[in-house]
Amino acid sequence: LIAFTFQPLRKILTKITDRIFFKEQYDPEAFLKETNKILSTNIILTELLYKTLDHIIQEMRILEGTFVVVEDDKVHTIQSIGYKSAPDIKFEDVKKLSRIDITVYDELEEGNHLKNILRKYEASVVIRLMEDHQFAGLLILGEKKSGDMFTAKDIEILEITAPEITMAMQRAKQYEEIQKFNLTLRAEVMRKTKKLREANEHLQEFDKAKDEFISMASHQLRTPLTAIKGYLSMLLEGDAGEIKIGQYDFINEAFQGANKMVNLINDLLNVSRMSTGKFFIDPMPLDMKKMIQEEMKQLTTAARQKGLFLKFEAPADMPKIEADENKIRQVIMNFIDNSVYYTEKGGVTVKCSASHKDFVFEVRDTGIGVPKEMQQKLFAKFYRADNARRLRPDGTGLGLYLAKRVIEDHKGELIFRSTSGKGSVFGFRLPIHSPIKVDPKKHELLNLH
Ligand SMILES: Nc1ncnc2c1ncn2[C@@H]1O[C@H](COP(=O)(O)OP(=O)(O)OP(=O)(O)O)[C@@H](O)[C@H]1O
Ligand SMILES: [Mg+2]
The missing domain is CATH 3.30.450.40 (GAF domain)
Structure with missing residues (x-):
């Protein structure tokens, strides 16, 4: 139970x-x-x-x-x-x-x-x-x-x-x-970034070495070249006695060549100064009219050989302008040189004028002009328009880039107008009294060059 x-x-x-x-x-x-x-x-x-x-x-x-x-x-x-x-x-x-x-x-x-x-x-x-x-x-x-x-x-x-x-x-x-993958990915990205940074540092060092080399080589080249150019110019002017007609053309060709090289070296030197931070404006009172005429003279034969006119228009009196002589000379030379080179018929008119505060320089040509879509980039480093490349394959595209920097550093303004196939006007406007104060340390650097 x-x-x-x-x-x-x-x-x-x-x-x-x-x-x-x-x-x-x-x-x-x-x-x-x-x-x-x-x-x-x-x-x-x-x-x-x-x-x-x-x-x-x-x-x-x-x-x-x-x-x-x-x-x-x-x-x-x-x-x-x-x-x-x-x-x-x-x-x-x-x-x-x-x-x-x-x-x-x-x-x-x-x-x-x-x-x-x-x-x-x-x-x-x-x-x-x-x-x-x-x-x-x-x-x-x-x-x-x-x-x-x-x-x-x-x-x-x-x-x-x-x-x-x-x-x-x-x-x-x-x-x-x-x-986990995200973490590895992040680590990988960081590793690669570090590598890139190192590569970049190497490149910068390399770039610096390259600039120093260009600067050194240019200095070494410029001195003998300037001498060659000077002696050729004296020969052409008959300082060593009259030269025969057949000789003139040869000496003139040599002179033009030397002139081109001096200009190129000056451009390279300035670009290398820009990247090493040694590009300074050192303003002094300048007789612009005289300077423009000196630069024009170097291009008279080149213009004449192409059958182009090369005119200069300027008022009788002109005040002195405060600017960096070498750099402004280079800009003027580049503008006139371009106009002579990129013009096939007609010619080039160089003009300058001054108001009480501004100095204006203009080079007008009847040349190939710049196609509208390329005008924007024209002042960029190494840039060359297609029509210019066709006409003259061997330019560097540094002249206008430098001109822009020189004028802007002078607190001036570039002048540029162009119609493709008709012609161009290149120039600048500068304050007569330079607003640039040079610091004495920079002066020391400048004097080294
Ligand atoms: N007067 C001009 N007429 C037409 N195009 C011009 C004129 N001046 C400059 N240019 C254009 O601007 C470009 C840049 O000129 P820049 O002087 O800087 O270099 P470049 O003349 O090509 O070469 P480099 O001056 O070293 O011989 C030229 O390639 C050309 O396309
Ligand atoms: Mg040029």
Whole structure:
């Protein structure tokens, strides 16, 4: 009788204790809903695993649990909750457990090697996590707090959730990889940037060396060339006695050549001074009319040989203008030289005038002009318009670039108008009294050149 009545009694007792200590059994629907919520709102792998595991063992009232995530035949992450000391999970055991969907301790016979493994990890149930027929990990669950077995319903629910857990887990792993990749990428970008910076420093040093070389070479070339040009000019003027008609043309060609070279060297020297920071304006009172005429004289024969007129128009009186002689001379020479070179018929008119505050210089020609779309870039370093290249392939494109810098540094203004095929006007406007104050340190530098 006792035995007879004992069974129902025990049932009632468990029900009561279960109510008191472990509350009612969980509601599967609510359980799944909450699981899904956790899975869809967590992207950091360790957080995802922790929260999912915590939810499962709380709801199913399990003592402890572990997630094992594998990748490339290695343990990738282990996340456990509830153990006195975290289980030291061996990959060989994981591998053995990876062959079966669900391993339940109580269903295994004593002596079975899987049963021994489960015992080692205090596990009651092990669920295999698979993605696309690929083993992705294990969910190891310990005993229930009540000491009860896992019910068929528990197992079924775990089976339903397993693929979803796996998917979320893989997503988190990918996210982790992208984060890692981002870090490597950033490191790589930083490494490359550093390399570029170093390369750039090298280039700058190289550039400096190049500037110094140009400056040195130009100085060395300029002195003998200026002498050659000077002596040729004296020969042409008959200072060494009258020259024969046949000789004049040869000497004149040599003179023009030397003149071209001196101009080119001056341009190069100025450009190299600009990049080494040694380009300064040193204003002095200048007789502009005289200077313009001197420069024009160097180009008379060149113009005459091309059958071009070369005229000069200027008022009888002209005040002295404060400007840097060498640099303004170079600008004037470049403008007139261009007009003579880029004009094939007609000619060149050089004009200057002065008001009480401004000096204006203009060179007007009837030459090839500058196509409208190229006018914008004309004063840029090395820039040459197409029509000029066709006519004269060997220019440097430095003359106007320098002219712009010289005039702007004098606080003046460039003058430029042109119609393609008709002609151009190039010139500048300068303040008569230079607003530029030279600092004595710069003077020292200037005198070195
Ligand atoms: N008078 C002009 N008529 C037409 N085009 C001109 C004239 N002056 C300058 N240019 C245009 O401006 C460009 C730049 O002139 P710049 O004097 O700087 O160099 P370049 O004459 O080409 O070469 P370099 O002066 O070294 O011989 C020329 O290539 C040409 O396209
Ligand atoms: Mg030129």
